[in-house]
Amino acid sequence: MEKNETRPCTLSAEKEIVAVARKDFPALFDSLWANGFRILGPTLGEGAIVYDELHGVDDLPSGWTDEQDGATYRLKKRSDEALFGYNVGPHAWKKFLFPPKLRLWRAEASNNGLNIIEEKQTEQKFALIGVKACELKAILIQDQVFLGGEYADPIYQNRRKDALLIAVNCTQAGKTCFCVSMNAGPRVESGFDLCLTEVLAEDAHYFIVEIGSEQGAGIMANVPHSNQTQGAEKAIQAIATNTAQQMGRVMDTENIQALLQDNFEHSRWDDVASRCLTCANCTMACPTCFCSTVEDVTDITGDHAERWRQWDSCFTMDFTYMNHGHARASAKSRYRQWMTHKLSTWFDQFGTSGCVGCGRCITWCPVAIDITEEVSAIRANQTGGKPASSSL
């Protein structure tokens, strides 16, 4: 480590950096539990690294990684015992903050009319551990969707307000990763309570921990750590640079908002429509997609009713069904809506991109449709067509 380096230069001048040995890592879990958190994080399940409740450090996918490409995901053994040596998998954190299926309220008929029974919100605080840079960015994007503007979503708000975010810097990138193109990684920059960088050297295994909030500092107070972290910032940077060089995909985002708007009738949309299954996997897997539908159910007596919310997608027909019929009847219009929203109209709506380059839509599309490839195809041959004023 370099002698004359004083405080590591990080993005926030106050950000503190400490180091935790692998053997002391379980203390982090103990500290989280002691502070009333339910720990949610990566674990092995159904042939993949999924997100679920963790009951100890042993639940982490120690020594496992993944290999991904369009429509392919395979678990692989690593040659080391890294706890976070994988890229993003089939689940996104939105499953905890914006649950796939949720009852909103119930109602019962009574002699004096209808009694609305409010649903009890979860009181447990979540600690999300293992949030990658692209995923943290996706959470910040969903924050804007659900909490920005005039109306906040109370369910999201309740789950999010006490959530502790423990991010992890990626030490490798997968074949479908392109966070660099989307300016969303691979280094975690802000928005976290704690950020871990896992270091595996010859005979050392430890974590560099950046402390991003007071709450994060409070958690670390009970975890044995060392303050001897000169050079840590450099080490993190070196890992990030190395990871950035491994991006499996690239997207040229220059002027992308206009590119898609100006090529509304491009022949590539027909081409992708011939391949797209309109199955909705991409939207369900995407960490920023936020659409849902609300359904009322009654029982046969008609005395009990329930209102449910569940994830929906711009790829389903019911989603845009209105009294005149389907607003986006063709597969072409549905794929175009999805991609144009992610990369272009999201800016108009929320002031950011709707894509963080996590690559899930590429990996989990059963027929390997690749958003980066679709963008390049349109860019390469801009045959265009402005939006027809009547078509959606």
Place this chain on the structure above:
Amino acid sequence: MTVKRKPKLAVWKFASCDGCQLSLLDCEDDLLTVANEIEIANFPEATRAVIKGPYDLSLVEGSITTPRDAERIVKIRRQSKYLVTIGACATAGGIQALRNFKDVKDFISIVYANPEYIDTLKKSTPIADHISVDFELRGCPINKYQLVEVINAFLNHRKPAISPHSTCVECKLNGTVCVMVAQGTPCLGPVTHAGCGAICPSYNRGCYGCYGPMETPNTKALSRRWQDLGVEKPDLVRAFRGFNAWADPFRKESESHE
């Protein structure tokens, strides 16, 4: 409150295995409520008592395979305010529609000692080919919760909350890891109508397409992917020729690989 007349429900059987009707019997607690709220006017699987029509709601199971049945369904339609078909036989012709791909006379001479007694149509066809149908509930067998939902919706004059999107949506809502992507297992889920709750993928198997084609099935694109996964043409034909073989998108897809 005014005392309502109990709506009359009839269940009718055509060429089928009775499995879908049994789903109604399988509703247990719900069935008791159903029985309290509606008058079961005709349901041979459950009771021999028959109450004359007209009926508020007819549930029709099975496909049309004989000239007599083709006439019978027309009479049932006339007596029914709403008519809902249930199951793959009634909505797509069922597994017995496999005969539609061959000459039925060849089967008759092999199977029956006295083929001259057999009076059958050349094809097994869905009910909607013969009469107008108010709603088709898919599945082989149907999902009992969906059945209760449909009965419920018709009796309360509302649209049934039955989604025609892909089975993949159910996998994703359940958090099931895609077997096609993570294991290379061929799966019909992307072209299959939701409804079962994506049971097979949650048991590590590909979807068999029991609920028939989803709303906008791109079978051609899925077949290409199956071929990349190593599935040969004869197996593709077989995959699309299950309980919903005669449903148009599946029929065309299987024929294109023959």
